[in-house]
Amino acid sequence: MQLHARAGRAVLVGHDGTAEREVDPRSLALPADLGDALHEWAQVALALVPEDNQPVGGVAGDLVTRRGRQLAGRLATELGMPVSYTDPVSGEVLEVAPAPSPLPDPVEELPEQQAEPAEPTPWGTGLTVTAVTAAVVVVAVTALSSSLAQASPWLAVVANLVVVGGLSPSVWLARAVPTWRWVALGVACGLPIAWVLLLLSLLGPHS
Incomplete structure (x- = not known):
């Protein structure tokens, strides 16, 4: 043509x-x-x-x-x-001659991202650290509160509130850190135990 x-x-x-x-x-x-x-x-x-x-x-x-x-x-x-x-x-x-048909853009195959295997949770070591931390907190808070309670029960209460207010931000931030989360759990468990023991000790003489 x-x-x-x-x-x-x-x-x-x-x-x-x-x-x-x-x-x-x-x-x-x-x-x-x-x-x-x-x-x-x-x-x-x-x-x-x-x-x-x-x-x-x-x-x-x-x-x-x-x-x-x-x-x-x-x-x-x-x-x-x-x-x-x-x-x-x-x-x-x-x-x-007719123009050649445009070739489709080659699709670049991205390598599949291999998910990194999750590290196993060290329950044994972590709970040991938690138990030791809780014991230290119980002893420290009980000893401090007992000494202050002899002078005034209200002074012991105020001291515990100060301790809780000072530790709360650190405990909250440490909860997501792999190692320090066990310490934070120990502190969170140790404080209530210390308060219960302190309450029992204060009520004991009056019973």
Whole structure:
């Protein structure tokens, strides 16, 4: 199939098996803007090439040639077959192949992230640390509270409140730290035990 510009019209010339025929590009299943662009190109070519077929060169002629090749390439792509393009300025015949179909972007396969195995919880060691910490807290708080309670029970209460207020922020922050969470648990368990023992010791003499 050949693309020509004749009498201000773009025509496609091909052989249907019995005779050579001319076809208007707009009669084919092509985008409407492509058919209009082909005819506009043919009209400009007619203005540049006189009736004696002596081409007019220069910048205008180069533009018509390049525009014709561009449209021939697009036409070949739409038809899915090579198109012979006859340059109306130089008379040269070129075969324009359809543009290759764009390859899909390769999907980069990301390596599967292997989940790191969770470390086993050291229950034995952790509970041992908790028990030791709780025992230290019980002894320290009981001894301090007993000494202050001899002077005034209210003084012991105030002292315990001060101890709780000072330790609470640290215990709260340490609960999420792998090692210190066992210490925090020991402190949280030791304080109530110390208060119970202190209460029993204060109530004992009066019973």
